[in-house]
Amino acid sequence: MSRKKVLLAPLDPVHDIGLKMIKRGLEQNGHDTILMPPDHTQEEIIKAIIDNKADVVLISRTLGYGVAEILGKFIDLAEAAGLRDRVKIGIGGMAIRPELAAELGFDAGFGPGTTVEEAVAFVEDREYIPAETGVKQEKKDITADYKYDFNNKRIEKLLDTIVDGILDYVSDKTTTAIMRAELRRQIIESTSESEKDKFRREYAKLCDDVVKSFYEAGKYREKTRPLSSDEVSALSKYVGDVNSRMRPMKLQHTDKNPVVFIQYGTGCPFMDIAHIKSCEAWGADGVIHFDPSWGARTEGFLEGYITHEEDGSIITYENLKSIKESLAPYTLWQVRAHRGLNTPETVVIAGKIGADLTKINIAYGSLSGGTDPERLTVDAVAAIKYAAEFSMPFDVVTNEELSGVPAYKAFAGMLIVSKLGLRLGGKPILQPLFCYSPEVMINGQMEDNYVDFNAAKIYCLRNIVNAPIWCGAPIGFLTQTEDRVQSSLMTALHASLASSLGVDGISIASSDEAFSKGPITAASRIDTLRATQASFRFFGHANMEPTENAKKWAEEMEEGIEKVLESVVKNGSFIDALYQGLLGSREDGAYPGRAGRNSVLTKA
């Protein structure tokens, strides 16, 4: 590329910052630049072009009034002066659109939002390809840098004792969920339709009546319907079209900004995909599949492309596959299996389709998720084994905090399941909540600010173990209102707090988080992505500074965790500890779930 001489001139009485930025960009790319002062006549600019033997001229014009005539005249002057064939002339400014530039006879027009790179490309005679710099080309494995070394050896020892007990207990146990997971795997892997049907018949026998009637009589549950084949083929065209024009934004401003996940689950997999594609375009790094709550209380999964009129999108192999196929190759995808009666099968389907992450937590799923502790413990061990087999890291979410369980108890449960995961060859990710939980509402830790207590959680976990941390879910939960500006701001500030604390991932809500009277919209998702990006930009490498309370509360939390774990060890049984409320009591607001109670079977 040859070195160009570029004259930059404002056709305004005042200076244009845009020209200064472009000047800097051009100089960084090795070009010579001359920036004319403002308030020169057109003839003077023409003379400067001649005197300086400029190859390229960039004119800026900010004012819209009479712009067409003034700029048209400038081009005519350049032409009459014999410059037009050897000098390239571009025009930029708030009032400029490409159509206007064409109308005025310029070689290019740069409107609002033009990047310096675009102007440099024009100078260098290159076709401008919209900046894909920094756009993620590969997925980030947020577990990659962690060795899971425990700094708190006492806690590690307690966890090992508890995990030994769990593994010993489940060793001779099974459930219909575990059997279904194996059958599902056979259905997916089988190439023979008759063999698939045989497996399906066996599968149906292990399901609740509502699912059984689907397999045996083709009946759909109420408020669900199959998607038609034209809808399915339209979807594939839609996704293809969207992918061809995808130029995703980047949310992160520095390397230390966490990856950002959004949660989807509108009920309809197609609307989910439409939302996911919009979020990808606005820079979301990952997406989390939300299934309907009834799915967790029903034994067995349906099949086919099925839509649903309530929150949460139904897990079927086909639904998940169509979502997976619509994702950009760099988008992280999580399918949750943290509660309910189909945990192992969820992980199998997700793993077979190629999900990147899953979510498993026995303590949360049984204390706040409605699943029987014993049942979920047996299922979760099988689910974690599948997660390890399919190399899917899983987060251990602590949403029981939202029921009122204090953080230290929830963290004790999270650490137990994480240690269990490590023992089974999995890669757990700690998921503390960044929320305005009942615990702090009652005890006042967030009376002054939302920073300290959240910071305390991260300090505490970092003191205990070197493990990836992904703040959930969504961050800022219960701080958001129905006002979208307030809501987006809360999300963005929590995102920057998380970043400031050096966490690896965050899940963010839409600005509709606090709105409950209808489905959330694509626009509300963009609100918070945009706000998060702006906040990352604002802080860069600068940090928020918590008060001394953060350290103090972190120590208290760590002591609390240790005491809880000691009580669980003393109790002798993890499952019984869950029933007894050691990891979250009825007084706290946690109730052991009943779905699947007494359904654990002893292996034959």
Next chain:
Amino acid sequence: MSDILEKVMDAVDLETYLVCKDEEEAEKFTLELMEKLGFKDTTIVFIQHQGPGARIRARGYIYKPGDRYSWLFDQSN
């Protein structure tokens, strides 16, 4: 294309400031406004009344999850 509203992915949000005396009136006006604009499936997302009037955000759903979305089928996309 028969109707430009078919290009809306899910809903149209209308944000404005209404001059009114209290939140109840704001709600009434908001619903009236949305009806006047022709929205059929309206929800109020946000209302905050202070002194002179209310900041409002009303939502007219065009498609809800599970509907047949015209934009999905528009070949000219």
Next chain:
Amino acid sequence: MSLIVGIAGTAKNTGKTTTTSAILNELYKINISIGLTSIGYDGEEIDNITRLPKPRLFVRENTILATAQKCLCGGNAKYEILETTDIKTPLGNINIVRVVKEGLAVVAGPNKGSQLRYVENRMIDDFGCKIVLVDGALNRIAPMIETDGIIIATGAARNVNIDILVKETKALYDLLNLADISNDEFLHSVQADKIILFPENLNEEKKLLNYGSLIDDSTVKEIIDRIEDTRIIFIPALIAESALKQLNDGMGKLWANRTLVIKDSIKLLTGGEPENLLNEINRIKENGGNVKTLRKLPLLAITVNPFYPKYRFEKDMYEPGYIDKHELLEKMRKAVKVPVIDIKHEGATTLLNTLLACLEKQS
């Protein structure tokens, strides 16, 4: 035997497109092969849906069109692409196409003179066009030098005062009718892009200045400093009104028996307002000097439009306004010796005859 006609407007709404369109219609009647392009495009009316200028010219089959890539899908005419040129515009590369299905077209042609020349040559030499229409855009006038003659559309939208309008048009007319030296072989043989000061004896050493354009005071000063040895001042490029005025102020009676040769009137018209420029030209003459052009760009006709968008303050809106058509025509016809036509009411028959006569002359 071919003719390239430029249609330039003095302002928006002066009926430039109406003129182009009327000429096109007349030409279609006599079955002659037509090329059509424009200088950039007149995007005054942007279609809100397509974000393209509204198609305003109706083109028939076999018309050759040069327009930007993005404009090919505007309008409803259908085309066969003859050539995708290397000429880049913000609306895509210029394509030369043949109309295969008649309809409305969006014309956005090249916006540099040299590119316009290329397109015209291709249309005439390779695609058999006998007549090429070049639609102007906005106030762009400079590339019009690449035509054989221009039609100027003016009217109430430029100025609602008939006398001022006529005076201005007369100035344009006079400037375009400066005496030419098309027979002076010597000057024609000078291929200079810098101002040249010729001595009395043309064979003696001439002085080349640093600039081709007369746009600044240092050049003006240099000319005056050397005026004693100079008989002819040749300016090949732009002449700015302000610099010309400075030159006149400094020269005064020194103009006597000296000649200013400019390349063409367009180089003059680009640099200022017609009446002011004419005023300066007249000052030279009054002081005994001469002004000549190397190449004359004939003004073929003037079309006038009595319509203007009238702003009604009390209603805060525009409504159609008209000035006295008869007075306008009468005064204008008295002022200039080319056809003056109210294209909307009189049609383009006279124009067609003018063009055909020119075409005849060209051959």
